[in-house]
Amino acid sequence: MTTIFEIVSELIGNTSVVLALITMFGLFLQNESLGNIIKEGFLTFIGFLIMMIGINVIVESIKYLSMIFEYTLGVKGYIADVSSMSGVINKILGSEIALTLSLTMIINIIIARVTKFKFIFLSGQALLWMSTVSISVLYANGIQGGLMNTIASLWGGIMAVSMPALCQPIIRKITGSNNIALGHFCSIGYLVQAMIAKIVGDPKRSTEDIELPKRFEFLKNSYLSMSLIIVPMYVVLALFAGENYFQEQEYTENYLIKSFMESMSFIAGIYILNSGVGLIMDSLIPAFKGIATRVVPDSIPALDCPVFFPYMPNAVLLGFLATMLGSVIGVIVLPFIGQPIIIPSMLVGFFAGGTAGIFGNAVGGIRGTLIGGFFHGIFITIIPAYIISLSSFYEIQGITFSDSDVVISGILINGIILSNWKLIIMLAFLLIPFIYIKRKYKI
Secondary structure (H helix, E strand, O other): OOOHHHHHHHHHOOHHHHHHHHHHHHHHHOOOOHHHHHHHHHHHHHHHHHHHHHHHHHHHHHHHHHHHHHHHHOOOOEEEOHHHHHHHHHHHHHHHHHHHHHHHHHHHHHHHHHOOOOEEEOOHHHHHHHHHHHHHHHHHOOOOHHHHHHHHHHHHHHHHHHHHHHHHHHHHHHHOOOOOEEOOOOHHHHHHHHHHHHHHOOOOOOHHHOOOOHHHHHHHOHHHHHHHHHHHHHHHHHHHHOHHHHHHOOOOOOHHHHHHHHHHHHHHHHHHHHHHHHHHHHHHHHHHHHHHHHOOOOOEEEEOHHHHHHHOHHHHHHHHHHHHHHHHHHHHHHHHHOOOOEEOOHHHHHHHHHHHHHHHHHHHHHHHHHHHHHHHHHHHHHHHHHHHHHHHHOOOOOEEOOOHHHHHHHHHHHHHHOOOHHHHHHHHHHHHHHHHHHHHHOO
């Protein structure tokens, strides 16, 4: 029988419900009318669902593309996919992870209340993934019970405020305000791209300012211009895979028509996603002022990465393409450094690569988006190879963790427990040029 605790836990884990309740609570603190509180809460709830429908359309389209990509690439290895890893490990350690997730949210609010880091992390899925990697590493090393939950919750709470804080200077450049922050645990990868973009790029030459001859001005519509890159990518990869491959997959449609329709579904998904983001922002941000005034003064909501896509749609697309190119190079590099093959995930490539593209453009323009994205792709392809031991411990075949913050958290926690100071020092040395460039160039 389902308990009240299980129902409440499931509701807390549902981001659409959480965002709607936050909106309603914020308006309540501002003494808004009951009707307006219900209306804005409803619009936030619906907006998030619309955004998720758009994401699901994109995901299904990218799964199709990923299938062709993996076949064309012709390699076997581990697919870096944090959601798949989380799903499998939650079947083993679900109750421990659920408790850690709840405690992480509480610790996040406490830290925001008592320190200058006023970020409230509202991407529940990302917090779930951070809780999963922390718990799975600790459990694999024999640390269990209350100590395991305490360490994992404290780590998650610290990451929930520190990652948005590190990204906020660039987020202000992107949005032109300090009203929202980024709540997505790929932040280290984004900052790597921003660091490279600052060195090689020029922020005055933005991806969003690309000028077209008059007869091509109709391409200023971002969805139409997107189709000029996305459609050929799907169709060309389908041609490389060949008709026989699609017949083996039991597709009844013509394989080129199927690929064309999938590419258009991707673009439709982007449109749906942007529509949902608009509803969320129109309702949540004004309501959050109530919470910022009463509960956590000056607090800033940290939201998932798709919220930022409408700010620089061209950078999203170019960042995605550059990251995927870098990921292919990463696959080639891995055997030469004695690591197993990591197969690039199109989903990670789009969401992490697209967001990284925005960061690259904000500080380095077109060149920063493309060159930074290339190195971002190499980076996010190589680092998951260093956490594959977890897949082996839990007897998970063919997948490992993705998302730079999640992966590096797992590597660090594991390294500290095992006193693997060589690995920890290596990671520390990687931070030195990053801190130097961040301070020198003020990013």
